[in-house]
Amino acid sequence: MATTTPNFGWSVPTSTDLVKDGATAIETLGDSIDASLVDLKGGTTGQVLSKNSNTDMDFIWVTDAAGDIQGVTAGVGISGGGTSGTVTVTNDMATSMTTKGDIIVATGSSTYVRQAVGTNNQVLMADSAQADGVKYANEATATLTTTGDLLYASAANTLARRAIGTSGQVLSVSGGLPTWTTISAGALTELATGSLSGSSVSISSISGSYRNLWLVLKGFTPATNDASLNGRVNNDSSSAYTNRGSGATSDYSIGNTSWNNLSYGAKNNSESAGGICVFEFLEYASTSNNKMILKNSFTKSGSATGWNYIDGFAQWNSTSAIDSIQLFCSSGNFSSGTYVLYGVK
Amino acid sequence: MAKPTIKIHNVETDEVIEREMNDAELAIWEADQLKAATDEATKAAAKAALLSKLGITEDEAKLLLS
Numbered sequence: 001m002a003t004t005t006p007n008f009g010w011s012v013p014t015s016t017d018l019v020k021d022g023a024t025a026i027e028t029l030g031d032s033i034d035a036s037l038v039d040l041k042g043g044t045t046g047q048v049l050s051k052n053s054n055t056d057m058d059f060i061w062v063t064d065a066a067g068d069i070q071g072v073t074a075g076v077g078i079s080g081g082g083t084s085g086t087v088t089v090t091n092d093m094a095t096s097m098t099t100k101g102d103i104i105v106a107t108g109s110s111t112y113v114r115q116a117v118g119t120n121n122q123v124l125m126a127d128s129a130q131a132d133g134v135k136y137a138n139e140a141t142a143t144l145t146t147t148g149d150l151l152y153a154s155a156a157n158t159l160a161r162r163a164i165g166t167s168g169q170v171l172s173v174s175g176g177l178p179t180w181t182t183i184s185a186g187a188l189t190e191l192a193t194g195s196l197s198g199s200s201v202s203i204s205s206i207s208g209s210y211r212n213l214w215l216v217l218k219g220f221t222p223a224t225n226d227a228s229l230n231g232r233v234n235n236d237s238s239s240a241y242t243n244r245g246s247g248a249t250s251d252y253s254i255g256n257t258s259w260n261n262l263s264y265g266a267k268n269n270s271e272s273a274g275g276i277c278v279f280e281f282l283e284y285a286s287t288s289n290n291k292m293i294l295k296n297s298f299t300k301s302g303s304a305t306g307w308n309y310i311d312g313f314a315q316w317n318s319t320s321a322i323d324s325i326q327l328f329c330s331s332g333n334f335s336s337g338t339y340v341l342y343g344v345k
Numbered sequence: 346m347a348k349p350t351i352k353i354h355n356v357e358t359d360e361v362i363e364r365e366m367n368d369a370e371l372a373i374w375e376a377d378q379l380k381a382a383t384d385e386a387t388k389a390a391a392k393a394a395l396l397s398k399l400g401i402t403e404d405e406a407k408l409l410l411s
Contacts, residue, residue, distance in 0.1 A: 199349030
């Protein structure tokens, strides 16, 4: 009885098989070997033998896949490589970095260098004077050390710190640089200036750091004849204003929606140079008193031949601090004129 | 038709913006214009009634006040 080989399962005749029917036994062995090696047959030049399934001795001839790595050559920034076996490559850029925060920057085409991390609050900025074209420099916040500090340029492209001033000081310019200045009592500081144009002018975001406000209008001229100048504060169009005037407006009225009827202006013409109006907002930043507005104006009348001199006062019946002033004509737009707002200490 | 414009001068930044009024601003501005026109008409009617009551002309009234 034939036995089988342990690895391939070929039918190997025993001595008895060979004696009894040697030819058949050898034929059986040959057939067994032939059958198991059948997959090795065939193939073409360049093909390689590949497993066709997980079954033993199940092979197939396949074309060698194009693109298989034949070798690894180290380029710029890489070391190592080889053409066979296990290949090791090392990233030189990675090994050049030695410290947390390090970065790699180019020094030219295909060249690089380690840029060591800067110190806290520094930022990376371009600098063509550096070999690698960049440098770490102090970020703006590093310059600021105290609450209220300001940044300014002490020279071109040079940041500097202006320490916070003391309470009540205002920022002014001295020697071309900003500096905090103490304003003496009664001093005027110009806060805003511009032209009267359009249908309404709003002077907003007024600082509350002054005692009074002084608003001067020069050459007030409405586009509509005899239109008067009206005003509001804090965009309050409710019936919160009381008006008292003299001259052409000798009325006393409460519940007005603006401090109004205080000055009439002639429509723009050659005779009229407009007028001048001065308003003072007393203790405008107070949060405990209603606000008094003193009014003085000298304006050319459009329909009458003379000029109107009007003085009086208005009250805004609110304890809120005034932070904006609105101006508009009772009819139509502004034609011309300028405004200057001063803070009075 | 272009809307009336508003000039906003920010004192803190010195930024000046001049733009068309938005709907809310326009509504207030138009109400102001209407109120001023109404007040003016009321005042003129009262003045005319007074002149009529006094039996004098407007020029005569100006002369009296001059």
